[in-house]
Amino acid sequence: MDLKELEGKVQEVRAAWERAKAALEGPEALEEVRIRFLGRKGPLTRLFSALKELPPGARAEAGRLLNSLKQEILSELEEKGARLAQETEERKLAAESYDLTLPGRWRPVGRLHPLTQVRLEIEDIFMRMGFDVASGPEVETDYYNFEALNIPEDHPARDEWDSFYIDDTHLLRTHTSPVQIRVMKSRRPPVRIICPGRCFRRDNPDATHSPVFHQVELLWVERGLTMANLKWIIEEFVRKFFGPGYEMRFSADFFPFTEPSAQVHIRRPGGKWLEIMGAGMVDPAVLSEVGYDPEEVTGFAFGLGIERMAMLRWGIEDIRLFYQNDLRFLSQF
Ligand code: DAH
Numbered sequence: 001m002d003l004k005e006l007e008g009k010v011q012e013v014r015a016a017w018e019r020a021k022a023a024l025e026g027p028e029a030l031e032e033v034r035i036r037f038l039g040r041k042g043p044l045t046r047l048f049s050a051l052k053e054l055p056p057g058a059r060a061e062a063g064r065l066l067n068s069l070k071q072e073i074l075s076e077l078e079e080k081g082a083r084l085a086q087e088t089e090e091r092k093l094a095a096e097s098y099d100l101t102l103p104g105r106w107r108p109v110g111r112l113h114p115l116t117q118v119r120l121e122i123e124d125i126f127m128r129m130g131f132d133v134a135s136g137p138e139v140e141t142d143y144y145n146f147e148a149l150n151i152p153e154d155h156p157a158r159d160e161w162d163s164f165y166i167d168d169t170h171l172l173r174t175h176t177s178p179v180q181i182r183v184m185k186s187r188r189p190p191v192r193i194i195c196p197g198r199c200f201r202r203d204n205p206d207a208t209h210s211p212v213f214h215q216v217e218l219l220w221v222e223r224g225l226t227m228a229n230l231k232w233i234i235e236e237f238v239r240k241f242f243g244p245g246y247e248m249r250f251s252a253d254f255f256p257f258t259e260p261s262a263q264v265h266i267r268r269p270g271g272k273w274l275e276i277m278g279a280g281m282v283d284p285a286v287l288s289e290v291g292y293d294p295e296e297v298t299g300f301a302f303g304l305g306i307e308r309m310a311m312l313r314w315g316i317e318d319i320r321l322f323y324q325n326d327l328r329f330l331s332q333f
Helices: 003-023 029-040 043-052 056-096 114-127 156-162 178-186 226-242 285-287 306-314 320-322
Strands: 139-141 169-173 190-202 212-222 246-254 258-267 273-282 296-304
Touching: 003 029, 003 043, 003 056, 029 043, 029 056, 043 056, 114 190, 114 212, 114 226, 114 306, 178 190, 178 212, 178 285, 212 226, 212 306, 226 246, 226 258, 226 273, 226 296, 226 306, 246 273, 258 296, 273 285, 273 306, 296 306, 306 320
Parallel strands: none
Antiparallel strands: 139 169, 190 212, 212 296, 246 258, 258 273, 273 296
């Protein structure tokens, strides 16, 4: 082979390369063409090994020709590769682009049950006043639910709390007042607690009765407490919870575990009076029962209806709505 012949071969390879280049499509084709022209079995490799057959004087010139074709192919491949990569990227971005006119996806957001909201708010108000939150069992003994609260077996007041008995001595608690006894028996005064919880009574459901309902019990026992302190706490609480426009009425009542006893009614603007709690000074017999000295400490307590508070806040007239779990009702709170 001489220089002329090699020049001819280089021309042929270049022409073949031009055709292949024009037909190039995707990244796989690019790699295939690279191997075809520059690979071990490609024409350039063959021509490079043929250099030694040339007369020594022609080798430098021939080498230059081959190298420049090789460089050409390499740089064009690189350029083409970069362009292909960019096109791929652009297609990907176009496919990913956001349509800002699409309506958003609706994700339903849960919320707390209105009774839970009211309970948390009541807890918050009293915790800020320095009360601890206590709890007690929903299945109680006769002793805690009645006897220790100064309601003996044959006391007519028992009729007021129509109970679900489980056996001779166990029942579902009819109020949260038994927690007073449990707390006082486990601590020395001063005691300052509230206890929210479920209560159970054998009432037929109607607009104002539910066999399951919720109360918050409050108890404060310390040296020197009077009915005036009780009244102040209740007024302060009602003012914080309801805000302006609500009226409050404080009147006499009777409970075996308090002396004197009171009841509190609230009226929302334009609404009816609704009793929200029973209250009073803890009866000395109850203090003695838990081992406190009624000559040393006095205390007051109340039992507040959570449903009543919610009904007053939102003007709800039927207590059963709280338990039907109808989202049309619940989603309003
Ligand atoms: N436990 C009573 C009830 O459910 C309410 C009550 C009255 C609670 C007076 C008290 C209280 O703590 O002092 O009917």
